[in-house]
Amino acid sequence: MSGAFPATVPEDRYNAFLMVSPDRSHGTGALAGIPVAVKDNISTKGIPTTAGSRILQGYVPPYDAHVVELLRTEGAVIFGKTNMDEFGMGTTTENSGYGPTLNPRDPSRVPGGSSGGSAAAVAAGIVPMALGSDTGGSIRCPSAFCGIVGLKPTYGRVSRYGLIAYSNSLEQIGPMAGNVSDVAKLFGVIAGHDRRDATSQDRPCKHTPDPEIKGLRIGVPKEYFGEGVDPKVADSVRNAIGNLEELGATTVECTIPSMQYALAAYYVTCTSEASSNLARFDGIRYGPAVGTKKSWHEAFQDIRKTGFGTEVRRRILLGTFALSSGYYGKYYAKAQVARGNVRSDFLRIFKDADVIAGPTMPTIAWKFGEKSDPLSMYLSDILTVPANLAGIPAISVPCGTVDRMPVGLQVMGRHFEDERVIDVAYAYERAAKGGSA
């Protein structure tokens, strides 16, 4: 599409990869010889890493992200770097500096984002597993849209060291795969403490998915089936929850009143942090340099004007404004209060429910060009951002189709109960497969 990267694979019809590594060597371990695709915002030593941005074109990190070290230790093949919305800012992968990724289930539709490349690579069968990152739904949305499984772990369970930061307090690296078992396997490799990430927790995962869910209490928030949610998608998900009930789970009606502020809190927080995180890209130390002999201030303004895409510039401006003196209290500080409320709502619900279930996305993957204004795009994140605001684990597992496009069932759990959401997804996956057989 863009031709920016020389090493594209012939079978990459969906522009899932920004770069495919010619190096197929691997060691032994839990992932011995398994090709794993890595989202391009995760640093790979010796392999270009751009976070989907032109401003990082040609940047080759001199170090591996913690998760990449773990992949190598367990014998995985680092297959290549996957396309993404620039710095993770998007819901469709259309905001990549290197052209959009297509949805393998229907190339006229978006694959979701921002980890669209990783989802497409798995959905197209190019790799069995991939790493994504999820700031406000960036693993779960493309997983739902492309019909694969993706887990956003509890905040702190996977080291972010080496993940090019977009919104540090919200995002996690997580596993994406064609089935729940592979997601669990990859999660088992990447979870655990890393002293280089002060927010990481010493909670490794050694878990084989268990489909036994008798007595499980499932919270069903009415907000996840309300206004803005496609009724057909809602029906699919209700059916899926019904399947879980057949397996012995019970459901509990609940509400998340704070959800009305969730999107605002999310966008204020992520744009604020992004405005700071992205300030270092000035064309001096990495990425393409300005050829002109201008003063430093002028040169870096030029490079940021041309190097960043429209959506990134928009979010930098929003975040800079939100943090400005005189506005901090009105926006950033308030967003943190709203965030606390979301968290409290979840904690309250989790007293009566072991997990919460609902749709991952309010709709199926839309067609390219169908949505263009940023606000309607932002609104489609409404069902995924609450988990990031609260820091809880959330998985998306395919649950049927609407108009022949996959629908995702989202299961959220208590902090550090990633294993439980994996089990619920696994139970559903097994039942669904059994049912269709």
Next chain:
Amino acid sequence: MSDGEVIVGLEVHCQLDTKSKLFCGCSTDYRSDGPNTHVCPICLGLPGTMPMVNKRAIEYALKVAKALNCTVREESEFSRKNYFYPDLNKAYQITQYDKPLAEWGKVLIEGDDGNEKEVRITRVHVEEDPGRLVHMGGVDRAKYSLVDYNRAGIPLIEIVTEPDMRSPKEARRFLNKLRATLEYLSVFDSEKEGSLRVDANISLRGSERVEVKNITSYKGVEKALTFEVTRQRNLLRRGLTVGRETRHFQEGRGVTTSSRSKEMENDYRYFPEPDLRPLRVRDWVAGIELPELPDARRERFMNEYGCSLNHARTLTGDLKLADFYEAVVAAKADPVLAATWVADTLLGELNYRDMGIGKLSVPYFAELVQLLKEDVITDKSGIEILRVMLDAVKENRPADSPKDLVEKLNLKKTGGSSFATEIADVIAANPRAIEDYRSGRKEALNFLVGQVMKKTRGRADPGELNRLMREALGEAPGK
């Protein structure tokens, strides 16, 4: 016209003398190495890297906070200070903002009236040093600049005072006291270049305050502030007003110059550093034990060794000097005489030579003090011996012991009677002075005694000579 009282507050940045940087494992020992040799992905701020707090740096900072009598916050927080500058690799500095490590401390200094006075400490916080720009060809004419990130990530402690100092001298004394305290804690090395940076706020009561930045030495603080006092007073005398502004101190020229104000109008957009967790130090603080600090040591010097207040103050105001003094006393030198000779004579000679105490031998110095104590040599000879010893240290060659020097230079104090010849010679050679003396001009006596001193090369006791000379001139002894 106004001669309003001088009001000074300081913001002091000191590099904490840790082995590794604040947020990564890079060595801090960069001064003798080439540019960008003490760097890693973290302190270069490469995309994806995250800060890891160096616990030693926090421990050092807690020691400082305790030593400055601050209240340490149970939970403090790192924040990002966002601004664009090429030496700032991440385009933000990780610092502390609304939840600093410690607050509300106090430091005692000698006020201008000679009494102890309190300077209140507003806050103490930890932050990272940015890199350094090297303007090729000088700051004004450089066509390009180079960046050295060796310094990026060195731990800094920022100490902010209340506006409690009333003169440039008091500011200097505060800094000296602070330096001594930090050195007693072994968390700071004042001899390392660039280890101290000061911003000073100064106003004349009733006028706007001016911030003076870029002061990098102890003397510089007094100089910069003295310049400002004069500049601001002159403005007021001419009927003008002092504008609120930021000025830069030009160390070489000893003046402050106005900074382009636009550069200073930064909105730093502080917010909590999301990559670090809040710093909880309660258990930590409890475990920190402080060594004896300057004030306590001063009291002890007065009680234990009988030092005068002034001597004790001077001696304990510099860790090395205090240690040297105690070593000399431990080597059996008379404590009171040793105090005089260290605090007055030695310190003066060192300052004159612009040298530190270095490798000056404790046993030799103690021996020298004892030679003086036992009246073997005069003060003047003592100084001569000390100078020979210091020259040897400075030129890095072995010195003779004071006893050997007494022999070698023939400095042994001689009894008065043996100077009869010299006295007679001086009287014979200076008839006019004798005349003057006899006609009542008493200062002529000093001249005559001086002449004898010259001939005896200082070995004679001046008081004794005085008496002998008056006798020789026919006055009754004791008159």
